[in-house]
Amino acid sequence: xxxxxxxxxxxxxxxxxxxxxGLGISAYKKTQKRLELDVRPxxxxxxxxxxxxxxxxxxxxxxxxxxxxxxxxxxxxxKLAERIVEYxxxxxxxxxxxxxxxxxxxxxxxxxxxxxxIILE
Numbered sequence: 479x480x481x482x483x484x485x486x487x488x489x490x491x492x493x494x495x496x497x498x499x500g501l502g503i504s505a506y507k508k509t510q511k512r513l514e515l516d517v518r519p520x521x522x523x524x525x526x527x528x529x530x531x532x533x534x535x536x537x538x539x540x541x542x543x544x545x546x547x548x549x550x551x552x553x554x555x556x557k558l559a560e561r562i563v564e565y566x567x568x569x570x571x572x573x574x575x576x577x578x579x580x581x582x583x584x585x586x587x588x589x590x591x592x593x594x595x596i597i598l599e
Contacts, residue, residue, distance in 0.1 A: 537597040540578055541571045551592045558583045572598055 482490065537549055540562065547557035558581075565581045572578060575596055579589050 488513070536597055539599045540575070540596045541566060541598055551595060553588050553591055574598070 500596075540548070542548065543563055543566070545556060545559040545563060548551055548554055548562055549556055552564075561581050561583055562578070566572065569580075575593055575598065576589075576594070578584055579586070
């Protein structure tokens with residue numbers, strides 16, 4: 479049906495192989511992009527409840543004995559965090575956020591800055 483010369487057949491084969499190779503490369507690139515999109519942080523994958531994960535990252539439990547965690551609050555350094563822990567040991571767990579103002583070094587201004595970032599657990 480088609481009478482092609484030897485040179486035309488070689489060109490046709492070359493073009494066909496180039497087309498198939500291009501399809502293969504395109505498919506490979508698509509799978510690579512998909513793999514990058516499927517990567518999730520380990521902590522998020524381990525938690526069943528995403529709301530709990532967000533709350534843990536945002537809020538600080540003032541009844542915690544962890545000084546490192548308490549120092550994440552604005553204006554709370556290591557010394558003040560130690561005072562919070564000491565107050566907790568002497569008087570027991572904080573029952574309300576306002577109880578935190580009983581700690582030496584936490585006044586109204588500092589409390590206003592941190593009150594929305596603390597929780598009681």
